[in-house]
Amino acid sequence: MDVATAEAQALRLDEADPGHRHLFHVPPADGGEHPESAYLAGNSLGLQPRATRDELLADLDDWRRLGVEGHVEAGRPWLPYHELLTAPAARLVGARPAETVVMNSLTVNLHLLMVSFYRPAGERTRIVIEDTAFPSDSYAVRSQARFHGLDPDATVVRLKPRPGTDTLGTEDVLDFLAREGHTVALLMLGGVNYLTGELMDIPAITAAGRAAGAVVGWDLAHAAGNVPLSLHDWDVDFAAWCSYKYLNSGPGALGGVFVHERHLGNPDLPRFEGWWSTEAATRFEMTPESRPPATADAWQISNPPIFAMGPVRTSLELFDSIGMPALRERSLRLTRWLERLLEEVTADRPLQVVTPRDPARRGCQLSVRVGAGNAAELTKRLRHEHGVVADAREPDIVRFAPVPLYSTYHDCWRAAAALAATVGQYSTKGQPR
The missing domain is CATH 3.90.1150.10 (Aspartate Aminotransferase, domain 1)
Structure with a gap:
């Protein structure tokens, strides 16, 4: 042509x-x-x-008009502001609202999730990623291994494509799990590979990883807003994503977190806590002990940054309206x-x-x-x-x-x-x- x-x-x-x-x-x-x-x-x-500019300016104007009272009197009150993002974010990734929260940035969220879900014990200590994982994922899992007193070179497994191919096939992951799944504590791959654009078979890999006894998490930085997702139905243990790529929420925008409902409210699951990880109804009783809700909100630590949440909310409304x-x-x-x-x-x-x-x-x-x-x-x-x-x-x-x-x-x-x-x-x- x-x-x-x-x-x-x-x-x-x-x-x-x-x-x-x-x-x-x-x-x-x-x-x-x-x-x-x-x-x-x-x-x-x-x-x-x-729409982002005008809606963000409206939030700023509430601060100008109301000062501290904006927490309860703003057009979009700040205290429950993050809840405006929960349902549309859940719809975007195929989750239930209780399983979803928008907070922090991607790698921070991956670390908070690994606190809960990377629990090496006995021969099951290894973390599996793809060899072409984004560097920050590589840094994160290696530092998690070191934090647990393990040698990252021995602990982190980097799956490579077969010779003569450019992408890591689903069959490559499944073959590895069939051989060595008993040694894997955490399988954490990118849903869509940042380098090659390959979409992994998330449900098949998740099922194989869980059948092998591993926890299965996904980095969805290049998948959220790019491809349809059904995290709840696929039985994914956890996932995290950013909002500045396909979700058009601005440079360094807040990310999102999914935690499957089977893990919610589990008192035996280790988790870092802070001001916003306690239940909202009793937050201002100022008690010294947290009362985490049985939702993904329990993984929040700090109060939400309102002006960073506004662009995410605007973008999610677009995805909701178009589908x-x-x-x-x-x-x-x-x-x-x-x-x-x-x-x-x-x-x-x-x-x-x-x-x-x-x-x-x-x-x-x-x-x-x-x-x-x-x-x-x-x-x-x-x-x-x-x-x-x-x-x-x-x-x-x-x-x-x-x-x-x-x-x-x-x-x-x-x-x-x-x-x-x-x-x-x-x-x-x-x-x-």
Whole structure:
């Protein structure tokens, strides 16, 4: 497909399948001929919803008007503010409200959860992650091993793809659990791998991990808001996610936590406690001992940061109004369109898409391995010369994420055309692709 034909088709697809771009602020292009960026980096930081500013300013105005009385008299009173996020967050991840709480940031939440759920004993001491886990997860589990007096090099198992493959298959995880599951205290993988965009088979892996006697937790940083989730029905022990990627809640936004209801109210489960981990009805009796509720709120420690919660609430309202099933269907269409374009671009260039081709095994991200190796330099050129915003993961991966909320088919075309123009100026047909 030549460049003009592909662009015309992209514009027709956008007319038929427009998405929700009008609800977001799209940054201006830093280069190229288009006024707006082709923003395909929502897997790193989502765009700002147009509603966020006004709703955040309304919360700020309550502080200006009311001072301390805003805790009970604000338009959205601050004392129970976090409860406004609970039900929509639960719906987003397929949980029950009692199992869900929005708090802290991702790695802090993983540590708080591992306090409860990583309990090495006897030969069952190992923590299993994927070899391409995000570095902060690696740091977290290694530090947990050290905290328990264990050697992290011996305790942390990093599962690798089979030779000749780029992604860790479900069968690889299941085979490991069948052989060595009796040594595993905690299995904690990424639901969608940050590097390759691979979607793991969460229910199958969870069932195998629990059958092997391990606790199974998930890092859903790249899964929440990207793919449909059913954490309660899948019997996941715990999960945590961030809200600044697909959930569009701003840089460093608050994360979320899921704890399966079978663990709620268990007095034998160790847990750190603080001001907000006691039941709300008796919080101001100021007793010296906590009375934790039989909900995920028991894992809270500090009072919620109201102005950080506002953007999360605004975003969750968008997901509630549109629905993950509709977003997933559009994601599949957009990602397949980008894949078709990249198939032509990579055919005669030193590029390789490493994300699984099966739509059921990926979210909306496609990762491209750059043969020359300098991914960071390539993404700079895409942005400054063509107005295409992607991101690099060194040394050789460029990630493109057509987010169904605000990305367009034309964005995908711009990305593919810019990649073709930047990596070898012409195709074998003599035309930029």
